[in-house]
Amino acid sequence: MLDKPNSYVGRTLSRDAAKRAVAGRGRYTDDIAPARTLHAAFVRSPYGHAKILSIDVEAAKQQPGVTLVMTGAELAEMCTGPWVGTLVCFDGMKSEPQHPMAIDRACWQGEPVVMVVASTRAEAEDAAELVIVEYEELPVVIDKETALDKSTPVIHPDLGDNLAFEKMIETGDVEKAVAEADVVIEDTFTFGRHTAVSLEPRALLAEYDPGTERLTIHTSSQCPHMIQAVFARTLGVPEHNVRIVAPDVGGSFGLKIHTFGDEIAATAAAIKLARPVKFVADRLESFATDIHARENCVKARMAVSKDGIITSLDIDVRSGAGAYSQYPRTSVFEANQILNITGGPYGHENYRATTQVVYLNKVPTSQYRAVGHPIGNTVGESLVDQAAAACNIDPMEFRRRNVMRDDSYPRVSAAGIEMRDMSHQQCLETLVERMSYDALREEQAELRKQGIQRGIGIAAFIKGTAPGPAGYYGAGGAPISSQDSCTIKLEPSGGVICMVGVTDQGQGVDTVMGQIAAATLGVPMESVRVIEGDTDAVPYGGGTYASRATAIGGEATYQAAMTLRAEILEIAGVLLQAEPDTLDILDGHVVDKGDTSSRISLAEIGRIGHFQVAELPNHIQPTLSATHRFRLRDALYIFTNGIQGAYVEVDTDTGFIKLLNHWVIEDCGRVINPQLADEQVRGGCVQGLGGALYEECVYDTAGQLQNATLADYLTPMAGEMPDIEVAHIQTHTGVSELGAKGVGESGTGAAPAVVMNAVNDAIRPFGGKVTAQPMSPETILKALGKV
Amino acid sequence: MKAPKFEYVRAGSRQQALELLDQHGEDGRILAGGQSLMPTLNMRLSQPGTLIDINKIADLSGITLENNVVRIGAMTRHVEVANSPIIAEHLPLIAEAMEHVAHHAVRNRGTIGGSVALADPAAEMPACVLALGATLIVESVKGRREIAADDYFQGLYETARESNELLVEISVPIEKPDDVSVFLELAQRHGDFAMAGLACVARISNRTFEDLRLVYFGSEDKPTIATGAMAAVVGQTWSAACKEAAADALTNDLDPMTNLQGSSEMKLHLQKVLTGRALDAAIERAEAA
Numbered sequence A: 001m002l003d004k005p006n007s008y009v010g011r012t013l014s015r016d017a018a019k020r021a022v023a024g025r026g027r028y029t030d031d032i033a034p035a036r037t038l039h040a041a042f043v044r045s046p047y048g049h050a051k052i053l054s055i056d057v058e059a060a061k062q063q064p065g066v067t068l069v070m071t072g073a074e075l076a077e078m079c080t081g082p083w084v085g086t087l088v089c090f091d092g093m094k095s096e097p098q099h100p101m102a103i104d105r106a107c108w109q110g111e112p113v114v115m116v117v118a119s120t121r122a123e124a125e126d127a128a129e130l131v132i133v134e135y136e137e138l139p140v141v142i143d144k145e146t147a148l149d150k151s152t153p154v155i156h157p158d159l160g161d162n163l164a165f166e167k168m169i170e171t172g173d174v175e176k177a178v179a180e181a182d183v184v185i186e187d188t189f190t191f192g193r194h195t196a197v198s199l200e201p202r203a204l205l206a207e208y209d210p211g212t213e214r215l216t217i218h219t220s221s222q223c224p225h226m227i228q229a230v231f232a233r234t235l236g237v238p239e240h241n242v243r244i245v246a247p248d249v250g251g252s253f254g255l256k257i258h259t260f261g262d263e264i265a266a267t268a269a270a271i272k273l274a275r276p277v278k279f280v281a282d283r284l285e286s287f288a289t290d291i292h293a294r295e296n297c298v299k300a301r302m303a304v305s306k307d308g309i310i311t312s313l314d315i316d317v318r319s320g321a322g323a324y325s326q327y328p329r330t331s332v333f334e335a336n337q338i339l340n341i342t343g344g345p346y347g348h349e350n351y352r353a354t355t356q357v358v359y360l361n362k363v364p365t366s367q368y369r370a371v372g373h374p375i376g377n378t379v380g381e382s383l384v385d386q387a388a389a390a391c392n393i394d395p396m397e398f399r400r401r402n403v404m405r406d407d408s409y410p411r412v413s414a415a416g417i418e419m420r421d422m423s424h425q426q427c428l429e430t431l432v433e434r435m436s437y438d439a440l441r442e443e444q445a446e447l448r449k450q451g452i453q454r455g456i457g458i459a460a461f462i463k464g465t466a467p468g469p470a471g472y473y474g475a476g477g478a479p480i481s482s483q484d485s486c487t488i489k490l491e492p493s494g495g496v497i498c499m500v501g502v503t504d505q506g507q508g509v510d511t512v513m514g515q516i517a518a519a520t521l522g523v524p525m526e527s528v529r530v531i532e533g534d535t536d537a538v539p540y541g542g543g544t545y546a547s548r549a550t551a552i553g554g555e556a557t558y559q560a561a562m563t564l565r566a567e568i569l570e571i572a573g574v575l576l577q578a579e580p581d582t583l584d585i586l587d588g589h590v591v592d593k594g595d596t597s598s599r600i601s602l603a604e605i606g607r608i609g610h611f612q613v614a615e616l617p618n619h620i621q622p623t624l625s626a627t628h629r630f631r632l633r634d635a636l637y638i639f640t641n642g643i644q645g646a647y648v649e650v651d652t653d654t655g656f657i658k659l660l661n662h663w664v665i666e667d668c669g670r671v672i673n674p675q676l677a678d679e680q681v682r683g684g685c686v687q688g689l690g691g692a693l694y695e696e697c698v699y700d701t702a703g704q705l706q707n708a709t710l711a712d713y714l715t716p717m718a719g720e721m722p723d724i725e726v727a728h729i730q731t732h733t734g735v736s737e738l739g740a741k742g743v744g745e746s747g748t749g750a751a752p753a754v755v756m757n758a759v760n761d762a763i764r765p766f767g768g769k770v771t772a773q774p775m776s777p778e779t780i781l782k783a784l785g786k787v
Numbered sequence B: 001m002k003a004p005k006f007e008y009v010r011a012g013s014r015q016q017a018l019e020l021l022d023q024h025g026e027d028g029r030i031l032a033g034g035q036s037l038m039p040t041l042n043m044r045l046s047q048p049g050t051l052i053d054i055n056k057i058a059d060l061s062g063i064t065l066e067n068n069v070v071r072i073g074a075m076t077r078h079v080e081v082a083n084s085p086i087i088a089e090h091l092p093l094i095a096e097a098m099e100h101v102a103h104h105a106v107r108n109r110g111t112i113g114g115s116v117a118l119a120d121p122a123a124e125m126p127a128c129v130l131a132l133g134a135t136l137i138v139e140s141v142k143g144r145r146e147i148a149a150d151d152y153f154q155g156l157y158e159t160a161r162e163s164n165e166l167l168v169e170i171s172v173p174i175e176k177p178d179d180v181s182v183f184l185e186l187a188q189r190h191g192d193f194a195m196a197g198l199a200c201v202a203r204i205s206n207r208t209f210e211d212l213r214l215v216y217f218g219s220e221d222k223p224t225i226a227t228g229a230m231a232a233v234v235g236q237t238w239s240a241a242c243k244e245a246a247a248d249a250l251t252n253d254l255d256p257m258t259n260l261q262g263s264s265e266m267k268l269h270l271q272k273v274l275t276g277r278a279l280d281a282a283i284e285r286a287e288a289a
């Protein structure tokens, strides 16, 4: 069905929203402005940790335009109870109950304390300045390395200590492998905190109609149904009375799969006032309240035989969460994922991985694009490069000897994860060819003679995509669906409406779903309308996260379209007195399978099926619609694989890194839209490169975030980015008929690893080595012993 | 991030602007390109009572050449400076530096006067006007003052301009035909404020530095003349030893501020590296001329 000539599947089409966005006709949450809308602003804790002694809101209440000033205690009265960010799938995990706004105690700088609602945001901010909060500063816990020391204060005394979660995976016998190894590489890696920095910040417009008791929330979200469940439960509104609409969403990167206290507060205000209330995080608020991620320190050890075969790997991960575990997805996924994927491309059989996730007086952490992978890949791939150097084996050759064989699946990795339908060997050989590896090595050697220090990096990777129901969220007790769904309908006009649970944030999910539907049904793209991001319209689904939209939502759409197609052919068969299997659908017409001559148009089927039903025999009750859901069965994820290459130049006097070239060969299974897949990989790489080179949420010892502006928190810009060449190996996943795996995070997952390897390759002759990200000029200069 | 309430007056003439400045004192603030001022208002870092918009004052912008002096009106936008044939021909240092000032969108609005008035320690234009020995012309209701660039920059965002004075013009003597100039800066991303940088003007004959001016920015609290490094080089024929002497002398000339971009030690190191590179480039340019 999908491989027909001229199929929409496998074809580049520009995404639906592109033209609109370029013309300035995007419609984001903040563009929606019902009459009588009020605006919320927040008084936020200026301290990393402080007791709230008193709150005086009288002056603020008197300000022009102010309709409501609400404290954390007042808000808590409207809520069913505090959030507890734990999941039962994380054994022994603990977290302090968290109210949407602080009540007695603020635990990070930026935590909301008081909400002011006024006619304009400016008025709300003016009034917020007049709220007087008396604080008593408490000691802060900032350093994850000492967070569990006896002498360190405990942030939440009821928890007993600052430990959120610990876990160990053990396979085989690491100590024996190390004792028997010819080469043992040991190192420690540190990773700074990042945040997502979506172009459109978090935004929410809540409206409550006391007449119908309906709560409607427009919000910039990836997961409307999860938001529906969490907001309904937190505010005590029946779920079916809550409608969540995600209009155009301007980037998300995982940020918008979460729930935030200020958004609950603004929604509570809308209920209380029965007026629309809008909250749009400004950039300062985004830095100080959007989830953070990536703060980890990993001690790692790899054992290798002298012919360059990895025999064991062990890692110990200290992960720095924030003041609470983020509800409902928790703050421990990153560490868990590092354990799952480190060393994942390789066939060693001895593995030990431990982690401790600790609470800190910082912004809560949670899932951000490629959760854990940049860390796990950097650790594993840096050790591989060091091991190759120690064995005097070329790093490409070293990987060639160690990656899992393409004919060895299904199999289980050393971390205990099922791997199938993967292609490390094919990806590696493709990379060798694409980057002209041998010629590049020669060029590098030649330039060294001229004093130009270039480095070549390689990083093989695996990526967990499209999580299944057996693993974490739903199974762990969170109202998050791991299935996704599509309802597809044939309209009287012959047009097709395709309603999907997955959502688009600018990556073109809607276009991809449209392509699958059009190709499966046999109709032109123009006659398919995809509807997403509205809980009133679409069947229940998890939304878009963890590279799942195409793999899960795409299969649901394919199956739904297949069912509708069968019904159309059945009706056509009756009308044409032909066997349905002698018919096909092409370009909006039912045709003869043989000579593809048109027999009846879908518009005609639509007309008869909806209006002239009497033309059909009584036993046919046309529904002309189908709903399908899809989920993985036993698998934890659909794992994908790939390999990246990088070519960089290091100025060894200034520590500046110039990115010259970047290559990604990856296997996302069936590619539906080559350009959109490529751009996911490129954008993902850029996000990873930003983290490797520039980005870090810097805290001082008092728990103050030092760089909460775009002038000080450096994101990657086009000017500094290399050309990124992308190629896809397409090993279809066997878990679905569509065969697509996830692709959205593969660039991000390994880009930091490959660029760090390239930098280290450049400075290795000088005895330099960096193991900390971001790799600022100062980090490089220190590694070179220049400062 | 909404600005607190303020009054706004669009000054129709220079005289009106001066009167408004006088009348509002510390509470009034000039609005030029707004590229630095508006973010500080929106972040509520400053709360002036009245903004005095000088964008419509025609005789505050433009670039002219008279008697070997280039006169740049304070309201002249970065983009006009960047595109000016007069600047390209007579002040190549400024032309070279302009490439590093922010991005196109910011340059389309931001002004040279705003940049010199604000005196951000990492900004390019203050370093250039100091390196070129420019004169800053300010006016108040009481009259006109000329301030030598050497006396103008006094500290972190501190200048010799009084709060009732309007910066009206920057007059810069043209670079002499036998001088060469070099502008270098290090910023992690193009268009960012500098991590380290210098503006260099030199007279060189037969690889010997006859005259030299080195002004550093991005590391100190204000654009800073490195007298020690200059003394180490002037009169010398360029050599590896001379390069090292200049770098050594810089240790006493500079006392870099540690900030998020790096430590004091690293910034000093970078300024030393840039010094060697700038002087190499100066020699190269002198030889090419």
Ligand SMILES: Cc1cc2nc3c(=O)[nH]c(=O)nc-3n(C[C@H](O)[C@H](O)[C@H](O)COP(=O)(O)OP(=O)(O)OC[C@H]3O[C@@H](n4cnc5c(N)ncnc54)[C@H](O)[C@@H]3O)c2cc1C
Binding pocket: B029, B030, B031, B032, B033, B034, B035, B036, B037, B038, B074, B075, B100, B101, B102, B103, B106, B109, B110, B111, B112, B113, B114, B115, B117, B118, B120, B122, B123, B124, B125, B165, B166, B167, B168, B191, B192, B193, B194
């Ligand atoms: C993203 C970004 C990146 C930037 N990068 C750089 C960079 O790399 N290098 C750089 O140099 N700059 C940079 N800037 C700043 C930019 O160049 C500003 O335009 C400039 O510093 C100020 O000029 P303005 O005309 O915008 O001044 P405004 O913002 O209008 O004013 C700045 C200050 O100067 C005062 N002022 C302005 N004109 C006068 C006058 N004639 N007399 C008295 N007082 C006056 C104002 O009252 C105010 O206090 C950047 C800005 C942005 C937003």
